[in-house]
Amino acid sequence: MSLLTWDRENVLDPLREFERLQNEINQLFDYQPRQRGLFDRALTPPLDLIETADSVEILCDMPGVAKDKLELSVSGNVLTLKGEKLSEEPKDESKKYRQETLSGSFQRTISVPETADPNKIDAELRDGVLRISIAKREEVKPRQIEVKVK
Amino acid sequence: MSDKELQNQRRTIRPLSEIHEEDGKILLHIEMPGVAKDGISIHVENDQLRIYGRRAEDEVKGSYLLRERLVGDYEKIYTIDETIDRDSIEAVMENGVLHMTLKLKEEVKPRKIEIKTK
Numbered sequence: 097m098s099l100l101t102w103d104r105e106n107v108l109d110p111l112r113e114f115e116r117l118q119n120e121i122n123q124l125f126d127y128q129p130r131q132r133g134l135f136d137r138a139l140t141p142p143l144d145l146i147e148t149a150d151s152v153e154i155l156c157d158m159p160g161v162a163k164d165k166l167e168l169s170v171s172g173n174v175l176t177l178k179g180e181k182l183s184e185e186p187k188d189e190s191k192k193y194r195q196e197t198l199s200g201s202f203q204r205t206i207s208v209p210e211t212a213d214p215n216k217i218d219a220e221l222r223d224g225v226l227r228i229s230i231a232k233r234e235e236v237k238p239r240q241i242e243v244k245v246k
Numbered sequence: 247m248s249d250k251e252l253q254n255q256r257r258t259i260r261p262l263s264e265i266h267e268e269d270g271k272i273l274l275h276i277e278m279p280g281v282a283k284d285g286i287s288i289h290v291e292n293d294q295l296r297i298y299g300r301r302a303e304d305e306v307k308g309s310y311l312l313r314e315r316l317v318g319d320y321e322k323i324y325t326i327d328e329t330i331d332r333d334s335i336e337a338v339m340e341n342g343v344l345h346m347t348l349k350l351k352e353e354v355k356p357r358k359i360e361i362k363t364k
Contacts, residue, residue, distance in 0.1 A: 142315045148308030155306070157279035157315050159342035184275045186266035196262040197277055209311070223302065224279035224342015 139181070139202040150237050152212040152230045156204075159224035160184075160197070166221065168228070170214045175228070177204045211236040257318030261299065270355050272330065272348040278320045279342035286339060288346075290332050295324040297344070329354040 143156040158166070160181050167178040183199035186192050208214070208230055216231035264275040278286075281299035289296045299320035326332075329350050336347040 143312060144306075144310060144315050145312035146306045146308040146310050148306060153306050153308065155315060157342075159277035159279040160275075162341060184264050184266070184273070186268055186273075188266075188268070191267035192265075193267065193272075194263055194265040197264045197275065206312075221341075223282050223339075224277070 139198050139200050140204060141177075141179075141202060143204070143206070145206065145208075147209060147211075150232050152208055152232065154206065154208075154226075154228040154230070156226040156228070157224065158221075158226055160199075161221075161224070163221050166226070168217075168219055170217060173208050173210060173212065173214060175206045175208055175214075175230075177206070177226075178202070258321040259316050259318045261297075261320040261322055263322070270350050272350070274324075274344070274346040274348065276320075276322065276344040276346070277342065278344055281320060281339070281342065281344075283339045286337070286344060288335070288337055290326075290335065293325055293327065295326050295335075295348075297322045297324075297346075299344070 141156050141158045143154055146153045146155070154175070156177065158179060158181070161179050162182075165180045165182070169176045169178075178201070180201045181199045184197075211232050212230040213233045214230065218229040218231075220227045220229075262277045266273055276297065278299040278301075280301040282302055285300040285302060287298045287300075289298075297320070301319055326348065331349045331351045334349045338345045
């Protein structure tokens, strides 16, 4: 005796399986990333993370973000960047000709290399580019060791 | 063109914009992060409005662990029609966004014609 009961209806109708597949594929086309939770995931500012000899530099493009709308926090070696870009909403929606820019809240978390010292962070916002400079730990900085000749 | 020349040539990026009309003015907001006030040049030639933004050199010597930002200068050419007053174009640079105001000519603004009764 079989432990599973046959779902006769499904087995005998192979077309039903195709129908299900078709529905699933159609759903993929309808899929739109929805804004979920606190932050809009569609908005992520591009950034460069560069390791130099004595520091770790982060450059991040964020045009139109005011200094007071930006929040930078650090915990361990994880740097969190939060901000909000206000939109240039027109009074009259029908007079809008082009909208390529995005606006809203964004958040980005970056793991900085272990060699960086999170206590020595310097951040500057200029011309829509945020520049974060994290000094490296003293012990990992390249040092020249003098060789003494006796 | 030799390889060297190609290397030295700076790439141009098409900046993202937001354009709308308000109170008889066309407002353009063009995102150009990394461009200082001095790096912007705006030219009007016949019916072309050419905006060029030279990005300040921010190249950092080191090894890139992440590289997502675009490299290059910004350039955008718009075609403007007769209704725009070429002499009163204003531009303000703020936080890496160029805000431009193009005024419409007085004669094309909608106006009310009063009917006189005699």
